[in-house]
Amino acid sequence: MFSNFTTMEFSSKLLEQAVYEMSQLPGIGKRTALRLVLHLLRQSENQTQLLTQALLKLRTEIKFCKNCHNISDVELCEICVNPNRDASIICVVEDVRDVMAIENTSQYRGQYHVLGGKISPLDGIGPQDLTIYSLIEKVKSGFVDEVIFALSSTMEGDTTNFYIFRQLESFNIKTSTIARGIAVGDELEFADEVTLGRSILHRVPFENSLKS
Amino acid sequence: MFSNFTTMEFSSKLLEQAVYEMSQLPGIGKRTALRLVLHLLRQSENQTQLLTQALLKLRTEIKFCKNCHNISDVELCEICVNPNRDASIICVVEDVRDVMAIENTSQYRGQYHVLGGKISPLDGIGPQDLTIYSLIEKVKSGFVDEVIFALSSTMEGDTTNFYIFRQLESFNIKTSTIARGIAVGDELEFADEVTLGRSILHRVPFENSLKS
Numbered sequence: 001m002f003s004n005f006t007t008m009e010f011s012s013k014l015l016e017q018a019v020y021e022m023s024q025l026p027g028i029g030k031r032t033a034l035r036l037v038l039h040l041l042r043q044s045e046n047q048t049q050l051l052t053q054a055l056l057k058l059r060t061e062i063k064f065c066k067n068c069h070n071i072s073d074v075e076l077c078e079i080c081v082n083p084n085r086d087a088s089i090i091c092v093v094e095d096v097r098d099v100m101a102i103e104n105t106s107q108y109r110g111q112y113h114v115l116g117g118k119i120s121p122l123d124g125i126g127p128q129d130l131t132i133y134s135l136i137e138k139v140k141s142g143f144v145d146e147v148i149f150a151l152s153s154t155m156e157g158d159t160t161n162f163y164i165f166r167q168l169e170s171f172n173i174k175t176s177t178i179a180r181g182i183a184v185g186d187e188l189e190f191a192d193e194v195t196l197g198r199s200i201l202h203r204v205p206f207e208n209s210l211k212s
Numbered sequence: 213m214f215s216n217f218t219t220m221e222f223s224s225k226l227l228e229q230a231v232y233e234m235s236q237l238p239g240i241g242k243r244t245a246l247r248l249v250l251h252l253l254r255q256s257e258n259q260t261q262l263l264t265q266a267l268l269k270l271r272t273e274i275k276f277c278k279n280c281h282n283i284s285d286v287e288l289c290e291i292c293v294n295p296n297r298d299a300s301i302i303c304v305v306e307d308v309r310d311v312m313a314i315e316n317t318s319q320y321r322g323q324y325h326v327l328g329g330k331i332s333p334l335d336g337i338g339p340q341d342l343t344i345y346s347l348i349e350k351v352k353s354g355f356v357d358e359v360i361f362a363l364s365s366t367m368e369g370d371t372t373n374f375y376i377f378r379q380l381e382s383f384n385i386k387t388s389t390i391a392r393g394i395a396v397g398d399e400l401e402f403a404d405e406v407t408l409g410r411s412i413l414h415r416v417p418f419e420n421s422l423k424s
Contacts, residue, residue, distance in 0.1 A: 009315055011277075011308065012285045018270040021263040025248050034309060036237045040271055041283070048271040051233040052264035058230040059252055059260040065223075071253070073224045096223065097246060103221055 008034070067138075069114040069131045071096045079103075079111060086110045088145040092135065092164065094118055094157075098150060110148070113138070118156035119163055132164055139171050146174040153180055179204075220246070279350075281326040281343045283308045291315075291323060298322045300357040304347065304376065306330055306369075310362060322360070325350070330368040331375055339375055347376065351383050358386040365392055391416075 008030055010016035015037065022033035040048050064070065065077035072078075079085055079099075089110030093099055099112050115130045127133075138144060147168060151157035165175055181199035182191050191199075220242060222228035227249065234245035252260050276282065277289035284290075291297055291311075301322030305311055311324050327342045350356060359380060363369035377387055393411035394403050403411075 009312060011289050011291070011311065012274065012283045014266075014270045014274055014285055015283055015308070018266040021266040024259070024263070026251050027244070027247070032239070035239070037267070037270065038307065038309070039238050040267060041274060045271055047236070048267055051236070052268050054226075054230040054233040055249070055252060055260055056264050058226045058249065059257055062224065062226055062253060071224045071227050073226055077223050079223070095250060096227070097250070099223065100221060 064114075068112045069116060069134070070099055070112060084109070088143060089148065090135070090138065090144055090146070091148040091150050093150050094152065102150065110146075113147075115151075115160065118151060118154075119160045120156045127163055130160075132167065135164065136167055139168055139173060144173055146176065149175065149177040276326075280324045281328060281346070282311055282324060296321070300355060301360065302347070302350065302356055302358070303360045303362050305362050306364065314362065322358075325359075327363075327372065330363060330366075331372045332368045342372075344376055344379065348379055351380055351385060356385055358388065361387065361389040 008016075008019075010019070018037045019030060019033045022028060022036055023030045025033075028036070040051070061073075063072050063074065065072040065080055066075050067080040068077060070077045070079070086109050090113050091102065091108060091110055092113045092115060093102070094115055094117060096114065099114065102108050102112075113131065113135050115132065115135075117125050117130055119125060119127055119130065135147075139147065147164075149161045149164070151160055161177065168175060179202065180195060181202070182188060182195065188196065220228075220231075222231070227246075230249045231242060231245045234240060234249055235242045237245075240248070252263070273285075275284050275286065277284040277292055278287050279292040280289060282289045282291070298321050302325050303314065303320060303322055304325045304327060305314070306327055306329060308326065311326065314320050314324075325343065325347050327344065327347075329337050329342055331337060331339055331342065347359075351359065359376075361373045361376070363372055373389065380387060391414065392407060393414070394400060394407065400408065
C-alpha cells in the first residue's frame with residue numbers, strides 16, 4: 001500500500017460519495033474514510049445493512065429522558081425511574097458518556113441532568129442550546145437539595161458551571177463540584193501546577209481519604 | 213468529559229447496537245464508535261440519511277472493471293477505455309488505493325491489474341481469492357509486453373510477486389518491480405540496512421537520476 005497522495009482522484013462516483021460522507025464524521029479524514037469504506041466492500045452486503053440500519057434506527061427512534069435528558073429508549077430512563085436513586089441530588093454532566101463514566105464508579109446514588117454540551121460562544125453554543133432551563137425548573141420545584149457540577153475542567157466547562165451557579169444562587173440548595181486533584185496512582189512531580197495547587201488548597205481531612 | 217471506563221453500560225439498546233456495529237469497522241474501538249455515533253445524534257437526521265444511503269448505494273451498486281478489476285461505476289473503468297493508455301504494460305497492484313497513489317504521480321501511462329489483496333495463508337487468502345487467473349489470461353492473449361509488480365514490500369507482497377512471477381515465466385514478456393530505495397528527501401543515516409543495501413545493489417546510472 002502506497003501512502004502519500006495529496007489529492008484523491010476516484011475511479012467511481014459511488015466510492016467518492018461514500019468516502020465524502022464518511023469523512024464528515026469527527027476525526028475521520030479522507031484517507032481513513034477510504035480505508036473504512038473499502039473494508040465494507042470486502043465484507044458481505046449484510047454487514048453494511050446492519051451498520052446503516054443501526055445508525056438510521058438510532059437517529060430516527062432515539063428518545064431523551066424527559067427528566068434528565070439522557071439518551072433513552074423510553075420516556076423516562078432507567079436511572080430516573082429507579083426508586084433507589086436519590087432524586088434530591090442532581091449531578092450535572094455534559095453528555096451520556098459522562099453518565100456512563102460516573103455510573104461505572106458505583107459511587108453515586110443520585111440522579112443526573114445531561115446538559116447536552118457546554119456553553120461555547122466560539123462554536124455558537126449559548127445557554128439556550130442546552131437543557132439549563134429545565135434544570136432551573138427542576139430546582140424551582142423544591143425537591144432538589146444539592147446540585148453537583150461534573151463538567152470538564154476547561155474554559156467552557158468552567159463558564160457553564162458559573163453560568164448555572166449564578167442561576168441557582170437565589171435558591172436555598174447546596175451546590176458542589178467534583179474534586180480536582182492529583183489522580184490516584186499519579187506521581188506528584190509530574191502533576192501540573194494548577195492541579196497541584198488546587199489539591200493543596202482543597203485538601204481533605206486525612207480520615208476521609210481512608211474511605212473507599 | 214471523563215475518560216476511563218472499562219465496561220460500557222448503555223442506557224439505550226439503540227445506542228448500544230449502533231455503537232456495536234460502528235466498532236466492527238477496522239481501527240474503530242468502542243469509545244471512538246460512541247463518539248462518532250453521538251456526533252450523528254447531534255447533527256440533523258438528514259446527515260445520517262446521507263451517510264447511510266451513500267454506504268448502501270456503494271455496497272449494492274458498485275462494479276469492478278471487467279478488465280483491470282479496479283472499482284468502477286461502469287463495466288470498463290476510465291483508465292481501461294482511455295486510448296492514450298498503453299495496454300501492453302500492466303502494473304499489478306493490491307487495491308484501488310494503490311491505483312490512486314500511482315495515478316497521482318502522473319508518471320505512469322500503462323494500465324493496471326488490481327489483485328484485490330495479497331496471498332496471505334495466515335488470513336486464509338490464497339491465489340484463488342485474488343484476480344491472478346485473469347492476469348494470466350490477459351498475458352496469454354499476447355498483447356502484453358511488460359508486467360510491473362507494485363505490491364507492498366512485505367512478506368505477503370513478496371510472496372504474491374513471486375507466485376505471479378512463476379506463473380508468467382513461460383511467457384515471453386518483461387517483468388519488473390518498482391524500485392526500492394531511499395525515499396526522496398530522506399537522510400541516509402536513518403535508512404534501514406535492507407533498503408540501503410538494495411539501493412546500492414540496484415544503483416542507477418547517474419544521468420537517469422537527473423530525469424524528472
